[in-house]
Amino acid sequence: xxxxxxxxxxxxxxxxxxxxxxxxxxxxxxxxxxxxxxxxxxxxxxxxxxxxxxxxxxxxxxxxxxxxxxxxxxxxxxxxxxxxxxxxxxxxxxxxxxxxxxxxxxxxxxxxxxxxxxxxxxxxxxxxxxxxxxx
Numbered sequence: 317x318x319x320x321x322x323x324x325x326x327x328x329x330x331x332x333x334x335x336x337x338x339x340x341x342x343x344x345x346x347x348x349x350x351x352x353x354x355x356x357x358x359x360x361x362x363x364x365x366x367x368x369x370x371x372x373x374x375x376x377x378x379x380x381x382x383x384x385x386x387x388x389x390x391x392x393x394x395x396x397x398x399x400x401x402x403x404x405x406x407x408x409x410x411x412x413x414x415x416x417x418x419x420x421x422x423x424x425x426x427x428x429x430x431x432x433x434x435x436x437x438x439x440x441x442x443x444x445x446x447x448x449x450x451x
Contacts, residue, residue, distance in 0.1 A: 345391075350451045353400045353410065356442055358451030369431070377423060 345367065351359040370376035374391045381387040384405035385397050397406055398413035415422030419442055428438040439445050 346393075349393075351395065351410075352451045354446055356446035357448040359445045360447075360450045369427075376427075 346363045349361045349363055351361055366377070367374070377394075378391045384407075388396070394413055395410055398408055398410040399406070400410055402409055411417070413423070415425045419425060424445075425440075428440055431438040432440065
């Protein structure tokens with residue numbers, strides 16, 4: 317029996333859509349994202365810059381799927397599940413997904429404080445991220 321060489325075999329697999337890629341179902345990672353809905357103002361979130369700061373480790377920000385709201389694809393957008401007001405079965409609003417009610421702890425603030433400790437100058441005050449002109 318003769319084996320197919322890798323090139324024709326790959327072409328056949330691609331033709332039938334049998335090759336699994338690391339790209340999420342929604343396509344490539346976003347550029348700058350504007351997170352709207354906060355009365356203080358929208359947040360311009362530089363996704364590539366934050367990904368680079370996290371060492372391109374997506375799970376630094378994107379947590380594993382929860383049984384009450386399974387992911388539709390890897391590294392799904394935060395706001396797909398964490399909405400401004402809680403929609404069951406979710407328990408965490410978008411605000412609380414990013415930081416606590418006082419803006420003193422949480423995924424964003426904790427990382428910004430850590431960055432400051434390493435000599436960088438990340439935004440630490442509300443109005444440094446939340447700006448009316450952003451959206």
